[in-house]
Amino acid sequence: MDYSEKEVMKAFKIYSKLALNGYEQRDEIREYLADDKIRGLVDEFCKEVDSTIFVVGDIIYMIPVNINSPFHITNDNIKRDFLPSKALNMDIYLMYVCIIILFGEFYDGYHSNDPTRDFISTEMWLSSINERMESLKEFDEEKLKNIEKDFEYNWLSILEKWDAMDDLKENAKSQKGNTISRLSFLDKVKKFLKAQELILDIGNEEIEITQKAKVIVKRYYMEYEYNRGILDFMYNLDQRKGDK
Structure with a gap:
């Protein structure tokens, strides 16, 4: 799938917010839910660092899925x-x-x-x-x-x-x-x-x-x-x- 530079930058900004705190309010990164292409990119970024994303109510979380992730608590x-x-x-x-x-x-x-x-x-x-x-x-x-x-x-x-x-x-x-x-x-x-x-x-x-x-x-x-x-x-x- 081809992505525009604008889409890549939007996805990376969303990923950066999630990576910083481990979560974000869904209203702050609403494009993650609204745009399939951006969501796919963000998910790929997370996959590269052995992490995943899930939504709970108004919060979107990013969590590590194994000890190789740089976000895994040591x-x-x-x-x-x-x-x-x-x-x-x-x-x-x-x-x-x-x-x-x-x-x-x-x-x-x-x-x-x-x-x-x-x-x-x-x-x-x-x-x-x-x-x-x-x-x-x-x-x-x-x-x-x-x-x-x-x-x-x-x-x-x-x-x-x-x-x-x-x-x-x-x-x-x-x-x-x-x-x-x-x-x-x-x-x-x-x-x-x-x-x-x-x-x-x-x-x-x-x-x-x-x-x-x-x-x-x-x-x-x-x-x-x-x-x-x-x-x-x-x-x-x-x-x-x-x-x-």
Whole structure:
């Protein structure tokens, strides 16, 4: 398809706005929706940097779809902005596992395309993580090491990290700040998710997922290409939990 210089420049300006903030009001870049040729160009620009675009209400988002994208949030950025100063990559992997479990609670075994609940309490989220960690412990060490090769998750270290957290005060209503506890860790995970506009804090220690999160889950999260089978593994943990 041939494009005029004017069309290319319009498309690049739209791409630049999206690349700068990761989103833009649809009224500010209305030509993206109104002009098929410009939209196609913008989509191609995004594809070149391993990103994609989707519309949620009045907002148009641009998000990376794999770690090769220059717009993918780095481990260093996550540690700097959301985790304690001495955090390691293992803290990030544990955070990812907590997020996977959170979304799984909304999507009934990781295989439904639409949410099956409206909200979840932090206490229920914590309980769900604890149950899956206990299911992981049922595997012998050699089996877990083999599983690690398949999913590139160091499950033994993740278990050790979770077990090492002080849970003596888990019954307290609020565990924030620098206390090394499971609840305080989940508070940091929530801050990350809120910063990415993936959850909303609705009070009473309850959270709901946003429309942005629902679109991401539906379009990418459930796809084997992107989750590398990790959701099937977590679903199997659910099955083990249910068989007890």
